[in-house]
């Protein structure tokens with residue numbers, strides 16, 4: 326009997342110290358005061374601390390006041406309910422940053438009250454990120470199929486309209502009508518461009534990669550959008566050298582990225598606007614930034630950016646950033662958005678230099 330219980334303790338000890346979940350024993354001093362009594366190796370590794378410096382400490386000493394209170398509210402829930410609870414909660418650590426945990430808290434009841442709590446926390450941050458990626462790519466593939474269908478349906482009537490417009494152009498002798506024809510032709514061209522933009526979302530794409538100077542691409546985009554910027558009294562500034570290295574890219578797609586980003590910047594500006602396009606060489610990469618002093622994006626909305634159909638605009642489709650992300654991905658580049666509400670937004674793109 327004695328031998329059996331010793332063995333069981335050894336097994337429990339092994340599990341306690343070698344399991345990857347964080348296990349902690351909390352002593353309930355009173356309903357507002359909780360001390361750490363013992364933790365396992367995984368817990369110590371997570372906090373980068375030692376057994377000596379942690380035991381006997383109050384929970385808020387190393388979780389911080391706000392996060393400590395967040396934990397204490399959960400402890401109080403167990404004490405009141407006198408039963409085990411399971412929940413998911415996020416905590417921020419100095420080294421690892423924000424992590425999401427699946428936590429179980431078990432009460433140890435002595436007499437009529439809870440004297441201790443046993444906790445087990447499993448880090449599920451990666452699992453959550455992977456799930457979000459899956460949802461995101463699932464949405465994109467649905468959008469892709471939809472886009473392909475719509476584009477296919479629109480292409481045929483458009484081709485016949487363009488054909489008839491050409492016939493009218495050939496037969497027409499009236500100057501006024503000729504002007505209308507030209508406007509119609511350029512509008513048809515725009516419709517075709519929109520369809521192409523939409524089709525970028527549909528995989529697989531026939532792409533025509535070649536080496537292009539990023540300075541030329543940026544110059545062309547800025548020239549294209551300068552008129553629109555002027556109309557809104559927005560200054561569109563260039564901050565890059567006259568010549569920059571080439572990138573191996575599908576130039577129309579890369580142009581599309583900058584058009585989408587500068588349009589977003591213009592739409593975010595209500596008055597006294599300034600948009601700066603910065604580009605520089607950083608080792609074997611090119612870093613391009615589009616910076617605006619517009620309304621910015623609230624912190625809690627930042628992780629929604631790039632999800633298809635996420636928009637805060639009445640007439641927006643919410644596809645602009647999704648398209649940008651997908652194009653940059655296809656170019657082995659990186660895409661990052663920083664923003665502060667009321668101050669502005671900075672979108673950074675890095676692309677590999679052509680070799």
Ligand SMILES: Nc1ncnc2c1ncn2[C@@H]1O[C@H](COP(=O)(O)OP(=O)(O)OP(=O)(O)O)[C@@H](O)[C@H]1O
Nearest residue numbers: 589590593621636637638641642643644645646670
């Ligand atoms: N520079 C920016 N400043 C402030 N908010 C921005 C900026 N860029 C994007 N956003 C926010 O992100 C959302 C999504 O942008 P996205 O370009 O994907 O779609 P959209 O601009 O709403 O529509 P569209 O498909 O016409 O581009 C916007 O609705 C806006 O709320």
Ligand SMILES: [Mg+2]
Nearest residue numbers: 585589645646
């Ligand atoms: Mg947009």
